[in-house]
Amino acid sequence: SWFLHHDNAPSHTALVFREHFAKNSTHIVPQPPYSPDLAPCDFWLFNKLKRPLRGHRFDSIEEIKAESKKVLKAIPEKDFCDCFEDWKKRWNKCIVSDGKYFE
Numbered sequence: 531s532w533f534l535h536h537d538n539a540p541s542h543t544a545l546v547f548r549e550h551f552a553k554n555s556t557h558i559v560p561q562p563p564y565s566p567d568l569a570p571c572d573f574w575l576f577n578k579l580k581r582p583l584r585g586h587r588f589d590s591i592e593e594i595k596a597e598s599k600k601v602l603k604a605i606p607e608k609d610f611c612d613c614f615e616d617w618k619k620r621w622n623k624c625i626v627s628d629g630k631y632f633e
Contacts, residue, residue: 531555537569538562562629568620574613578605 534556536542551558566572582601588594 531557533557533559535559535561535569537565562624565624565629568617568624570613570617573620574616578609 532555534551536558538561541547550556561568579598579601582604583597586597588597
């Protein structure tokens with residue numbers, strides 16, 4: 531089974547997605563709404579992707595996908611592990627701040 535962490539934006543909680551997740555044994559990791567400080571994509575991954583892609587002009591979606599894939603594959607595994615260790619620390623900050631935004 532899979533675990534999925536996402537913010538609680540309406541597009542992510544639509545019935546079609548909830549049905550898909552249930553059918554495919556996907557467990558949702560709960561998160562307070564609108565908490566970018568708890569979303570690894572927001573506090574870590576997007577910057578890792580944006581820096582190397584900045585300033586490039588792409589002629590197609592396929593080019594964007596291919597270059598993004600290269601950038602992702604170039605990120606060392608240790609960086610991903612460090613990100614998730616940081617994520618765990620952020621959970622504690624969230625608990626201490628009573629679910630309020632802390633960054």
